Amino acid sequence: MKRSQWVLLLGFAALVAAFFALGLGQYLSLDALQQSHAALEDFYAEHRWGARAAYFAVYVAVASLSLPGAAVLTLAGGGVFGLGWGLLLVSFASSIGATVSFLAARFVLRDAVQARFGKRLADTNQGVARDGALYLFSLRLIPVVPFFVINLLMGLTALRPWTFYWVSQLGMLAGTAVYVNAGTQLASIQSLRDVASPSILGAFVLLGLFPLAAKAVMNAIQKRKVYARWNSVRPKAFDRNLIVIGGGAGGLVSAFIAAAVKAKVTLVEAQQMGGDCLNFGCVPSKALIRSATLAHQMRHAERYGLHSASHNGDAGQQHFSFKTVMQRVQTVIAAIAPHDSVERYTALGVEVLQGYAKIVNPWTVEIALNGGGTQTLTTRSIVIAAGAQPIVPPLPGLAEVGYVTSDTLWERFAQRDEIPRRLLVLGGGPIGCELAQAFARLGAQVMVVDRAPRLLLREDEDVSALATQALQADGVQVLSGYQTLRCEQVDGEKVLVVVHGGVEQRIAFDELLCAVGRSARLDGYGLEELGIPTDKTVQTNEYLQTIYPNIYAAGDVAGPYQFTHTASHQAWYAAVNALFGDFKMFKADYRVIPRATFIAPEVASVGLNEQDANAQGTAFEVTQYNIDDLDRAVCDSEAQGWVKVLTVPGKDTILGVTIVGSHAAELLAEYVLAMKHGLGLNKILNTIHTYPTFSEANKYAAGEWKRAHQPERLLAWVRRFHAWRRG
Structure with a gap:
């Protein structure tokens, strides 16, 4: 806390202490007011403006310091000045005093509260930014809520002071008028309960609920307006509680949840169950990476005291069948496929239909079945989880020379006896880097071409540099900052024409892999006909609703993250809101989203990295522990990388947190848990980690932070203490 904050806090505390120490509260009681009523009226008759000014100043002070007696002062305003002047003075004095209290709380406490609980208060801050005036107005209309509590809590939010002032003045006006009017009959009041009777308090509670009720009515009107052109086709009864479009991670989780709570749910998938992750993405790529890693270890077995595969001068020979490697990939997919199969989900209570779904109105889905024919179903709610597809750049000549994507390479390469001799990878993001390194380790000559200035552009520069070094060490040629112009085929040879530094270059290749990103699948689902806005993804609110409150989107099709685990995370919110939203809605929580790139060494991140923090203007400290000092990493000959917090x-x-090194994605989980539940580095430092494991890197990183924040002055006194003990 800054010095000025301490001065203000101590000043307020001193004034409050003086109020009680001097017994000033006795002058703000109903009995004291009634006894001095005549004298106050006489003083007012002789000094009208002086009395008004003094009363105004006292009221502002009492309200600012949140002292008891504001209700009696309000009665005094009516008893001495009458309804007109009393209402005017009290209205402005109470609002000004409340605003002073609001600003004091903001100046002294808000930064500390937001720094400590900012992530937990993110939803509250957003709600105040959107509807703060409405909430404040409702609270001001209900006098049973202590006004000093409202002043304090609102001061901790981002509500603008001017908004706080005018809403307070307007919201407190009705209650103020009741008390000032009662004060005009001061002699007949026996206690404050005569003013704040249960019937009056009940009326104010109902009045306070009115703005919230009005908001609900406006939402209902808006909802009715959205559905206006469809009201004539709204079913009186529904075939399903929920229809889910897409059998990937988002769709499977949505359907699973619906079945678990005994809703009648239909899942529609046009192609393969499990979606992109199982069939084209996470699963096959990691299976390939595992084989490539083992091939790399065999080739460099001398690091482990063994003979390498290149022993006796056969370094150039391939000691495995590429076709067998690709068959293993399909075996892995087949082994995992039952987890996402039609049979499993049918057994769970989900109706699975194989076909193409189109939403024809907000409650009706038409399914063109793969086996022929169509089926039309009505439903209360819909979840769109259609996933994403590889982006193919509009590169002249690309179609003529041929290409594969992260979706199609598995089928294209499945029957090849030999690995592509020269593989050109377009794109230096996670997918491009993972596949480039894997194919290089399996013996291909790989070149990565990326228009971005460095690989893994989303990560910090030191991460990109290490990733580049790792790929180059495996034989990958990395060309960053190159602009592609066109593809050509000359004398049977495929060529990519690029430009770099104003110089045109030609790169020959045998196979080209497009890995420049993925885009949401938006076509063919009826979104345009329904008027559902799309801009690269389906536009949704924080509850994952589209413009139609009963139609939701989850996963890659909704964004903003294209991760399988995020799709599953969103699916919970979409399904629960779709089924139980009439009772309770849940906002999707994106506060702690991890990500990983499975190159060697792995790169895993959660929260802000340095470039994110700098871009946002967020103040931060960096603590880094280098994994080359970790015992287990040395044992495994994996002593490279770091943990950066x-x-x-x-x-x-x-x-x-950004972790670079072996098992980085697994190590990250501890930090994801810590950030999710507000645990700091001290908690990680105080947790026992098994020795020798890679997880100790997290503890040692916390130890680095602790050493950098040692209480030097205290330790100096401790040193003197020990010296004294030694005599």
Whole structure:
């Protein structure tokens, strides 16, 4: 806390202490007011403006310091000045005093509260930014809520002071008028309960609920307007509680949840159950990476005291069948496929239909079945989980020379006896880097071409540099900052024409892999006909609703993250809101989203990295532990990489973590848990980690932070203490 904050806090505390120490509260009681009523009226008759000014100043002070007696002062306003002047003075004095209290709380406490609980208060801050005036107005209309509590809590939010002032003045006006009017009959009041009777308090409670009720009515009107052109086709009864479009991670989880709570749910998938992750993405790529890693270890077995595969001068020979490697990939997919199969989900209570779904109105889905014919179903709610597909750049000549994507390469390469001799990878993001390194380790000559200035552009520069070094060490040629112009085929040879530094270059290749990103699947689902806005993804609110409150989107089709685990995460919100939204809605929580790139060494991140924090203007400290010092990493000959933790300056609160090294994605889980539940580095440091494991890197990173924040002055006194003990 800053010095000025301490001065203000101590000043307020001193004034409050003086109020009670001097017994000033006795003058703000109903009895004292009634006894001095005549004298106050006489003083007012002789000094009208002086009395008004003095009363106004006292009221502002009492309201600012949240002292008891504001109700009696309000009665005094009516008893001495009458309804007109009393209402005017009290209205402005109470609002000004409340605003002073609001600003004091903001100045002294808000930064500390937001720094400590900012992530937990994110939803509250958003709600105040959107509807703060409405909430404040409702609270001001209900006098049973202590006004000093409202002043304090609102001061901790981002509500603008001017908004707080005018809403307070307007919201407190009705209650003020009741008390000032009662004060005009001061002699007949026996206690404050005569003013704040249960019937009056009940009326104010109902009045306070009116703005919220009005908002609900406006939402209902807006909802009715959205559905206006469809009201004539709204079913009186529904075939299903929920229809889910898409059998990938988002769709499977949505359907699973619906079946678990005994809703009648239909899942529609046009192609393969399990979606992109199982069939084209996470599963096959990791299976390929595992084989490539083992081939790399065999080739460099001398690191482990063994003879390598290149022993006796046969370094150029391939000691495995590429076709067998690709068959293993399909075996892995087949082994995992039952987890996502039609049979499993049917057994769970989900109706699975194989076909193409189109939403014809907000409650009706038409399914063109793969086996022929169509089926039309009505439903209360719909979840769109259609996933994403590889982006194919509009590169002249690309179609003529041929290409594969991260979706199609598995089928294209499945029957090849030999690995592509020269593989050109377009794109230096996670997919491009993973596949480039894997194919290079399996013996292909791989070149990565990317228009971005460096690989893994979303990560910090030191991460990109290490990733580039790792790929180059495996024989990958990395060309960053190259602009592609066109593809050509000359004398049977395929060529990519690029430009770099103003110089045109030609790159020959045998196979080209497009890995420049993925785009949401938006066509063919009836979105345009329904008027559902799309801009690269289906536009949704924080509850994952489209413009139609009963139609939701989850996963890659909704964004903003294209991760399988995020799709599953969103699916919970979409399904629960779709089924139980009439009772309770849940906002999708994106506060802690991890990500990983499975190159060697792995790259895993959560929260902010340095470039994110700098771009956002977020203050941070960096703590880094280098894994080359970790015992287990040395044992495994994996002594490279680091754990980098960003924290709030001077605190152990974690803002983000980037881990580079073996098992980085697994190591990250501890930080994801810590950030999710508000645990700091001290908690990680105090947790026992098994020795020798890679997970100790997390503890040692926390130890680095602790050493950098040692209480030097205290330790100096401790040193003197020990010296004294030694005599």
